[in-house]
Amino acid sequence: MNFKKWLVYLGVFSVLLGTVLTGCSNGASSSNDDSGDSSEEVTLQMSGWGSTPIEEELLNETLAAFEEEHPNINVEFDVIADQYMDVLKTRLIGGQAADVFFLDALEAPALMSKGVLEPLDKYVTDEFDIEDFQDPLLNAFKHDGKYYGFPKDFSTLALFYNEKAFKEAGLEGPPESWKELREYAEKLTVDKNGDGDPEQYGLGISKELARQFFKLKPYGAQLTNEEGKATFATDSAVQALTPLVEMYQDDKTAALPSDVGADWGGDMLGTGKAAMVVEGNWTIPFLENNFKDLNYNTAQLPTLNGKKATAAFTVAYVMNKQSEKKEAAWELISFLTGKEGMKIWTSKGLALPTRESVAKELGFADSKLRAPFVEGASYAQPWQAGKHLPIIMNNFNNQFISALLGEQSLKEALEQAQKTANDEIEASN
């Protein structure tokens, strides 16, 4: 009995001691600057989201090249695994954010207008060559005439298709228009055992606004107005999105990844659950690594209403306004978005270079699989629409899925999403 009691005390004591000790070691490591005798050593903190091992390796390679060039600057890369923006904003408020961090174009307007980012204009030199960036991508991080970040890379959407499935269906070459794509999808949907549950769907789709918004413009519809409020509940928007809903509901030639037990489009194509998917260039290395034998090709997205359209996703490096090591932070940003750093980072084609000179040098425009993505850049619409886009996106995604499932008409869903989003935006102002 006594011994048991003693054990309990020991347990409690060791737990308490453990907490105290870990508390101490945390404090110690954060103040551990290793300031040696050599000229002012600086340790920079950089935050980003986690990604694939290949990407991580490339980033480490790029950072190693930077540290070699700047021996007095150490870079600590810290991965925020989940809910990146929530964590980042909380850290910014608490004054604990990293010196340099990733920022998606979608979230950029809100942060730029809050004044938590350091304007970078005064650091820019001629050597940095700002003209070299592709304009739409550069402008995604411009606010009130100032640059708050420089795009590190971008991705566009293109059509991935399974060549073997095309051959089996007697199809040649990718569809030119969405109308044609719909006919293709019908031929590509295979239900061998006839249980109404096809083994191969024609098109793998995704329900997010990020993958749908670019369809609005060719039909003359607009996602948001100048104030950043949602304006997509129009007939032209319904017209733009109807084909997808019909393919899903009536034709049953399209499927969501969750319908077939896949995580995303690349997975659907790789496992043969879909013969076509609309995905970004990040899918190429994924397929190369996981589905080596897959016989696939890429093409520019089919035209909508006779017009070419695709989406561009871009991410920039930005500087924390509260950073105490701004000079070093700029060194890092200018290297990573400069010609040398970008060349290393984009060398494997996971993401495409935002600098025209680098794109030319790496020759992605001549690569069979990557050319459609590069060509798409000239007409792509950046995934950005005012500072309330996250709210709009959340509401659209919530309603669009119920329209896809047939619980309400597309028109109703869009109206509902627009109203809820705008109410929320108004209340938050």
Next chain:
Amino acid sequence: MEPARKPTHSKEQRVTPPERKHAKKIKKPAFSKKLKESFSGYLFMSPTIFTIGVFIVIPIIYALFLSFNDVQLLGGTSYQFVGLENYTRFADDKRAIIALKNTAEYVLIVVPIQTFLALLLAAALNSNIKGKNIFRIIFFLPTVTSSAVLTLIFMWMYYPDGLINQFLSFLHLPTYDWLSNPEIALKSIMIMNIWATAPFFMVIYLAAMQDISDSIYEAATIDGANWWQKFIFITVPILKPVTFFVVVMGVIGTFQLFDQSYIFSGGSGGPNNSTLTIVLLIYQYAFRSLDMGYASALAVALAVLIMVVTIIQKKFFGEEKLHD
């Protein structure tokens, strides 16, 4: 404590009556002794008081303060007193109404089922079946597992070609899209939560059942009561105070549903707001929109709601004490 103190006190009084001045003199040490005693009491409690103060009391007061302000956090913190504006905002907030509806539905379905299931399981394990100790352990396992892990495992099972659908189609029953069908998603969470929390309350019931004296059952047996009658007329009424506790804890727990729906929907409350609960909405306003004032007002409203529901339950169950 008290019985030990009483005799000394009365002793002092017995000594003092003759002179009043003396009484004063002697009272003093008694007072300082009391002070000393309460001081040492507070000293012992100080770690708890400190922790509760810093992590519970101050945040509560601060949340109340925030709920009357328009709070700007990003890019310079500022508070602006807005009176009840945050509270009147509920009426126009569609998502708040949806969240309230979802949460109410969740409470109304989950609490009765999990209470009933817990009672049933406890009754089964209280009887003398073979290997009941092993069953007790097995039943209790879900409660010990972290809810995040449970949710992830259930999500795998809920996938369109996951375990549950495979099982259903094996039995030629209709399969469902458990995760992304707005009609079903909340029910998927309900099933999971009932499965995970019923055993916890089962243990509470079980402990209370083992306290019921055998003599009552023996008397009932002599009177000719069968198993069912004994359960309904003896066990259930005696367990009433425990049921009160189980229901109150169940209601509080289900009103605060957050982690499961957060993981299920990736923080969005989707599909089509069907898994949006009040606490998830508070999280979204607080950390996604950084609207601390409104989020605090929602939190205060939730606290008031839970208190009201608890008081109603207390009236419903009568003024019975938990320890008898």
